[in-house]
Amino acid sequence: xxxxxxxxxxxxxxxxxGPGYHQPKLALPAAYKAAPGWVMAQPADAAxxxxxxxxxxxxxxxxxxxxxVVNNATLAxxxxxxxxxxxxxxxxxxxxxxxxxxTGSATRQGxxxxxxxxxxxxxxxxxxxxxxxxxxxxxASWSLDIWGKIRRQVQSDVANAQVSAANLANAxxxxxxxLATDYVDLRTAxxxxxxxxxxxxxxxxSLRIAQNQYAAGTVAQSDVITAQTQLDGAQSSLVSEFAxxxxxxxxxxxxxxxxxxxxxxxxxxxxASVPVAPPQVxxxxxxxxxxxxxxxxxxxxxxxxxGVAVAAYYPDLSLSALGGFSANPITGxxxxxxALWSLGATGTEDIFAGGTRSQAVAAAKASYLESVETYRxxxxxxxxxxxxxxxxxxxxxxxxxxxxxxVADAQRAAQIALNEYRAGTVDYTTVVxxxxxxxxxxxxxxxxxxxxxxxxVALYQDLGGGFTESDLPSAGQIQSNLPFAP
Numbered sequence: 001x002x003x004x005x006x007x008x009x010x011x012x013x014x015x016x017x018g019p020g021y022h023q024p025k026l027a028l029p030a031a032y033k034a035a036p037g038w039v040m041a042q043p044a045d046a047a048x049x050x051x052x053x054x055x056x057x058x059x060x061x062x063x064x065x066x067x068x069v070v071n072n073a074t075l076a077x078x079x080x081x082x083x084x085x086x087x088x089x090x091x092x093x094x095x096x097x098x099x100x101x102x103t104g105s106a107t108r109q110g111x112x113x114x115x116x117x118x119x120x121x122x123x124x125x126x127x128x129x130x131x132x133x134x135x136x137x138x139x140a141s142w143s144l145d146i147w148g149k150i151r152r153q154v155q156s157d158v159a160n161a162q163v164s165a166a167n168l169a170n171a172x173x174x175x176x177x178x179l180a181t182d183y184v185d186l187r188t189a190x191x192x193x194x195x196x197x198x199x200x201x202x203x204x205x206s207l208r209i210a211q212n213q214y215a216a217g218t219v220a221q222s223d224v225i226t227a228q229t230q231l232d233g234a235q236s237s238l239v240s241e242f243a244x245x246x247x248x249x250x251x252x253x254x255x256x257x258x259x260x261x262x263x264x265x266x267x268x269x270x271x272a273s274v275p276v277a278p279p280q281v282x283x284x285x286x287x288x289x290x291x292x293x294x295x296x297x298x299x300x301x302x303x304x305x306x307g308v309a310v311a312a313y314y315p316d317l318s319l320s321a322l323g324g325f326s327a328n329p330i331t332g333x334x335x336x337x338x339a340l341w342s343l344g345a346t347g348t349e350d351i352f353a354g355g356t357r358s359q360a361v362a363a364a365k366a367s368y369l370e371s372v373e374t375y376r377x378x379x380x381x382x383x384x385x386x387x388x389x390x391x392x393x394x395x396x397x398x399x400x401x402x403x404x405x406x407v408a409d410a411q412r413a414a415q416i417a418l419n420e421y422r423a424g425t426v427d428y429t430t431v432v433x434x435x436x437x438x439x440x441x442x443x444x445x446x447x448x449x450x451x452x453x454x455x456x457v458a459l460y461q462d463l464g465g466g467f468t469e470s471d472l473p474s475a476g477q478i479q480s481n482l483p484f485a486p
Contacts, residue, residue, distance in 0.1 A: 016148025017314065018307020021155075021300050024372055026379055029282050034390035049466040053180050055275040056453075060265065061183050064256055068175050071257020075175060078168045085164040086478050089157035093479055095150040098142035106134040106330060134333055137324030137340075144318060149311030152304045158475045159301035165472050166294035173290060177461035179255040181454060182248050187270040188450040189245035195446065196238035199439055202414075203231040206431060209422055223428040230432060234439075274452045276393055277459050279386055288464035289382050293472060295375040302368040309364040312357045315349035382462065389459035396452040403445045410438040 053065045069075060110130030145151055207227040213219040253263035279285075286292055323341040327333040350357075417434035420426040473482070 015146060016151055016307060017310045018148070018152055019303060021303040023296060023299070024375070026286075026376065028286075029383070032279055032282060032383075032387055032390055034387050034394065052277070052460045052465050053176065055273075055277075055460075056180070056271050056456075057273055058183075058271050060268065061180065061271070064179060064183065064252060064265075065176055067256040067258070068179055069172060072175055072255060073257060075168070075172055078164075078171045082161065082164040082168050085157070085161035086481060089154065089161045089478050090481060092150065092154045092157045095143065096145055096154070098140050101139045102137070103139065103324075104134070104136045106132060108132045131329045133326075133328030134330035135324060135326040136333065137322060137326075139320070139322050141318060141320045143316065146317060147311040147314040149308055152307035152311065154479075156301045156304035156308065158478050159297045159304065161478045162297040162472050163294050163301065166290045166297060169467050169471065170290035170294060173461055173465040173467065175255055176465065177457055179252055180457045182251045182255065184271065184450060184453045184457065186245060186248040186252065186265065187268060188446060189241055189248060190267045191270045191446055192241045192443070193238065193245065193267065195439075195442055196234055196241055199234045199435075200231065200238060202435065203227065203234050206418065206435065207231055209418070210428060213422075213424075218424055219428065226428055226432060230435070270446070270449060271453055274393075274397075274449075274456050276456060277463050279390065279459075279463060282383060282386075285382055285386065285463070286379065287469040288467060289462070290464065290467045292375075292378055292382055293467075293469050295371070295378040297472070299368065299371045299375055302364070302371045306361065306364040306368060309357070309361040312350075312360065315347050317345070317347045320344040320346070385462035386459065389455050389462055392455040393452065393459065396448055396455060400445070400448045400452065403441065403448055407438075407441045407445050410434070410441045414438040 051062075051065070053061055108130060109132075143150075207224070207230075210219065210223045210227040214221055214224050249263065249265055250260040252265065253260040256263065286296075321341075321343050323339075325333050325335075325338045326340055327335070327338040332338065414431075414434040414437070417426060417431045421428060421431045476482075
């Protein structure tokens with residue numbers, strides 16, 4: 001009979017109230033609008049992998065990126081947030097098991113005493129001497145999860161731990177992309193410094209020519225003043241660029257987990273290659289972006305909480321048992337004759353709660369629907385990010401070709417204007433105009449290359465940087481507290 005009752009309880013414990021979780025279906029495009037030729041790009045060497053920055057073929061960038069996961073304090077904090085979420089899930093899982101306790105006690109006591117006679121002697125009476133009594137008991141209690149309230153909470157906490165893991169992966173990717181972005185900006189500042197240094201030399205030559213022409217009496221002093229003003233402006237821009245570079249270097253140091261004073265990056269050229277990650281089909285993005293994975297796991301967590309709220313409608317059932325020994329005196333404590341035991345069962349049910357349970361269910365459902373819309377928006381924003389990156393890469397590549405011709409034309413125009421001024425056939429305004437145009441075109445060309453590289457970094461980030469949904473820890477890993485690395 002007992003076995004039948006226990007089997008019935010186990011059968012009941014398999015029931016879980018509340019809706020089962022199903023990932024919502026979304027209308028997905030068949031291909032990216034901005035990249036019809038890149039859907040199945042070959043070869044796939046530039047495809048996002050764990051170390052996607054290696055596609056830029058810059059050893060300094062590779063060395064800096066390697067320090068992000070190891071030293072970045074923000075990522076370390078995110079990892080501990082994940083460990084906390086795992087501990088919460090394991091704590092909730094502990095509610096599925098019985099609680100066991102042991103209690104032991106011993107008491108020494110006695111009765112009787114003596115009284116003094118007139119002669120001062122003591123006479124004993126009515127005493128059997130002190131005795132020691134003791135008990136040893138084991139207690140067990142078990143809250144039966146018949147309606148699945150605890151299991152739904154475990155599901156929610158496990159999903160929240162997976163959210164934390166996805167957030168950690170997303171924070172890691174963001175930090176890596178931020179470092180790559182700052183590095184591109186740093187190298188742009190380096191090239192700008194070189195450009196301004198070359199411009200200063202060119203303007204110094206122009207100033208000497210103007211001074212010689214003025215000394216010879218062929219031009220007015222205003223040409224000298226104009227040339228000097230132009231040189232001063234270029235020197236000021238050069239100084240300012242050093243300050244810009246320093247700020248990017250400081251930002252890179254912090255991302256790499258170092259104090260700015262501890263990191264110095266020698267001046268170098270801009271990254272030459274602009275890799276383009278093949279985006280594949282849009283549907284793959286749902287498994288490749290950690291922020292989408294986090295939003296999807298958040299839906300699962302909120303869905304499970306509906307079951308937790310619904311379970312409040314049903315009674316709570318628990319079993320208790322006690323067994324042990326009690327003896328006075330303690331001699332022979334563990335004899336069968338001193339054994340004691342008890343079994344008990346309790347059930348509680350709120351018959352009136354003022355509508356709190358129905359409102360808790362309504363709040364849980366609304367929270368789930370909110371997470372569904374957040375998921376949809378996260379997916380749409382992800383598609384927008386990739387479309388922006390692909391169109392930017394295409395547009396900037398075409399613009400780079402046009403600007404390269406503009407720079408070549410401006411260089412010839414500046415040299416011709418200076419030669420003609422030296423020959424006295426044009427005024428200095430022509431020289432200034434040509435030189436300003438050349439500097440502007442050169443800076444535009446650098447800016448276009450910078451934008452192309454930044455769009456490439458953004459595309460790697462927006463495609464997930466090599467992350468896949470399977471990288472998240474499973475429910476079994478979380479409940480077993482197995483190591484996880486983003």
